[in-house]
Amino acid sequence: MKTKVGIVGYGNLGRGVEKVLQYHDDLELVGIFTRRDPDSLDTASRAYHMDALEKKTNDIDVLILCGGSATDIPETAHMYAKNFSTVDCYDNHRDMPNHFKRMNEAATGGENVSIIGTGWDPGVFSVQKLYSEALLPNGESYTFWGPGLSQGHSDAVRRLDGVKLAAQYTMPSSEMIKEIEDGRDVSYDKFSSHHRVVYVVLEEGADADIVRESIITMPDYFEPYETEVHFISESEYNKNHTQLRHGGHVIRRGYTGDNTHTYKTTLDLDSNPEFTASVAVACARAAKRFMDARQFGAKSIFDIPPMYLLNESRESLIERLL
Amino acid sequence: MKTKVGIVGYGNLGRGVEKVLQYHDDLELVGIFTRRDPDSLDTASRAYHMDALEKKTNDIDVLILCGGSATDIPETAHMYAKNFSTVDCYDNHRDMPNHFKRMNEAATGGENVSIIGTGWDPGVFSVQKLYSEALLPNGESYTFWGPGLSQGHSDAVRRLDGVKLAAQYTMPSSEMIKEIEDGRDVSYDKFSSHHRVVYVVLEEGADADIVRESIITMPDYFEPYETEVHFISESEYNKNHTQLRHGGHVIRRGYTGDNTHTYKTTLDLDSNPEFTASVAVACARAAKRFMDARQFGAKSIFDIPPMYLLNESRESLIERLL
Structure with a gap:
């Protein structure tokens, strides 16, 4: 069965998520939820007014929150996390510990999973810093x-x-x-x-x-x-x-000792919102895996076993990539 | 309490592990185990004959298996995995599925954890292929x-x-x-x-x-x-x-769509065995975390939540790196 995804907000990021979902056979777009008149959106996908969301708790596995980081996410994300598993691309690094606390409380209370701060920075860059520090502590x-x-x-x-x-x-x-x-x-x-x-x-x-x-x-x-x-x-x-x-x-x-090792990750992105959306979409899959394992609460990319990001068995991954 | 690590085999890789452990405050070298006369090893660490290992099951949290991939690892690794949690740097890509099965059976039976195929290829390169495929499926x-x-x-x-x-x-x-x-x-x-x-x-x-x-x-x-x-x-x-x-x-x-994104990871290593050892040592920490969570069996880097690789709390990682 496909994982059912909803998009909240239809700016650059929301449009990116809609576009990227076509590359993931195991994920299905349920609809786009907007504060605007849904008929005004220039999209072939189903669009609903935000008010319709409260009746969709059984129809959506993961909501991808595509609002802005300046006000939308800090003011509203935790409200969604009470009733839905969520993925967000919040990018205010300094507020991330507070965001984690807010989302963890809401998601844990609602028996949901909230993956916070996805994208490439925070996101890919963060986890690359973690790996490279762990492997080269000195x-x-x-x-x-x-x-x-x-x-x-x-x-x-x-x-x-x-x-x-x-x-x-x-x-x-x-x-x-x-x-x-x-x-x-x-x-x-x-x-x-x-x-x-x-x-x-x-x-x-x-x-x-x-x-x-x-x-x-x-x-x-x-x-x-x-x-x-x-x-x-x-x-x-x-x-x-x-x-x-x-x-x-x-x-x-x-x-x-005297030996130097360099670990470097480079991203060169034609479209920042579309790559950010790509990371959020892979994390939506991971959110579903955490839900299936009943590991509720807020998570970051640091918590995600990498294999949760792909729709492929452990055996196949070992044979193909290890 | 420090995680207690043993080294099996004292070639380039074993010496690398011994050297790298100094950079990890939460890990402690219990000893080097060798088939040679332990007094013949040129090391300041404690060295024992391999036969001493059977009496050390309570003194060692994780054994890092530093034997060669040609014969040592495929012939002996699963025997260690019955009595110890292990990390290996097995690098025969084609035999990896068999190695996983052998190690999974032994580790699961012994309620141990075996992290297989660590290093940089397999290892870092493998997990980078996984991430980049998950984030750029097309x-x-x-x-x-x-x-x-x-x-x-x-x-x-x-x-x-x-x-x-x-x-x-x-x-x-x-x-x-x-x-x-x-x-x-x-x-x-x-x-x-x-x-x-x-x-x-x-x-x-x-x-x-x-x-x-x-x-x-x-x-x-x-x-x-x-x-x-x-x-x-x-x-x-x-x-x-x-x-x-x-x-x-x-x-x-x-x-x-029409947008191109490039995700590139580069390693530039002065010493192949010492960086390989560095990855194995971080994975020894992860093996201990899996043990603490009673998640027994064989694992690869694909299973490891990245935060298992560093000795730092989730809260601190979010504040510092996300």
């Missing part, structure tokens, strides 16, 4: 993002008063990456290794200085990164800033 | 090995008349890797994706042309690979070719 880790558009950061800017459209680019220090690859010492920290560039289309009559100040002082998202803000026209935005490309590197350099 | 995977020293090929060259010393390196095709990353079509197969480079120290008076011809025409080992042969001095050999360097790349190129 060493240093480096993470580089981009160049690429950050959905979470663009979304946070878009929610500010006076902002009509926004695109935020994370730019890695290519000099520092080369220094690490050459085996040199670097003074790496999260902030010195990257800067942020934001392109903003203002609402008519909005004050550019106020918007700029609101952006560069936004805690966690921008402060204390070096941030450039550029104000552009809507036509320039549409011409140059609608690509959703992203990626980056997780690098661990570790030592056993 | 795509193709490519594996490249090296630059790395192949002991078997070096030995084959060393047996030729006129050869005093030899080091054979497997080299991945960097052109093909770039073609994959650039999104171009490639005709990947075992032979076109790699070439071989041999460094030879000749015996006095040996004919270089004859030796070169004997190498490049050696069936299976070299023919039909593209092979380069370099003749060097003994001092250059000792300076540059006694390292057990290895590594490689696992690359998955996947598609969501």
Whole structure:
């Protein structure tokens, strides 16, 4: 029997999940749930108003929560987790421990499973950091993002008063990456290794200085990164800033005595939301496995036995991939 | 309380495990068990004859089996698994399903845990193939090995008349890797994706042309690979070719509609046995976690929740790495 998946929210991420589900034969899309008029969605899938969700608890195995991280997920995710198993792509790293607590309480109470913080960062990058630290405990880790558009950061800017459209680019220090690859010492920290560039289309009559100040002082998202803000026209935005490309590197350099070992993971993604959606969809399968094992509560990618992510038996995986 | 680890066998891998254990505060080396005279081992650790092992079942949590894959592991590993939880680095991919069955029967019967096929290939490469397939189900995977020293090929060259010393390196095709990353079509197969480079120290008076011809025409080992042969001095050999360097790349190129995503893992290892040992040691910690959860039987890296590999709480991992 197929695992029945629902999508909550139909922005870039929700559309990505809908698209990616076609590549998973064992997963079935039950419907898209939206706060908008469901008939207004440009989709061939079944769409429902959010209010229909409460009658669907028996028809859905896993809800993939595709709302934004700025407000949607922290304010609403735990309410869904009471009645449904969920997967989310919450990306506020600093709030993750609180999010885990909220979701764990709700999911445990409802005998559901909530897999939090899926995607590639958090998600793939997080688990690669864990593996490389575990396998090379004596060493240093480096993470580089981009160049690429950050959905979470663009979304946070878009929610500010006076902002009509926004695109935020994370730019890695290519000099520092080369220094690490050459085996040199670097003074790496999260902030010195990257800067942020934001392109903003203002609402008519909005004050550019106020918007700029609101952006560069936004805690966690921008402060204390070096941030450039550029104000552009809507036509320039549409011409140059609608690509959703992203990626980056997780690098661990570790030592056993005098020997150096490098473990590096690189993602190069044409579409950030579609790859994020891909990870969420594989995690929906894992959520169903945890449900079947009655291991309720909140989980992260750190808890997921990798084989839970594929629809294939242990024997076949050993024969084919080990 | 520390997890108590025993080492069976004291070749390159056993010495690697002994060295790596110093980087894991929660693991403790109980002793090295050998078929040789234990006093003959060049080690500061406690060494015992293998016969002492039967009296140590209560003193050891996990045995790391460091015997060779040609005969030691397939012939003896299941006997240890009856009385001890084990980790092995068995690397005969084709025999892995049989090895799993043998180990699963023995470990389940003895209420032990046996983690099989750890290291980097099988091991890290295997789990990276699994993740990248799960996250990009619509795509193709490519594996490249090296630059790395192949002991078997070096030995084959060393047996030729006129050869005093030899080091054979497997080299991945960097052109093909770039073609994959650039999104171009490639005709990947075992032979076109790699070439071989041999460094030879000749015996006095040996004919270089004859030796070169004997190498490049050696069936299976070299023919039909593209092979380069370099003749060097003994001092250059000792300076540059006694390292057990290895590594490689696992690359998955996947598609969501028209969008292409690349997931690449690269290992660059100064010492093949020491990194292999590092993976085995982290898996010994995981074996203890499975034991504590009374989840007996054989496991592979596909079964291991990543957080089992680190000595850190879920809460701390979420805060620090998610």
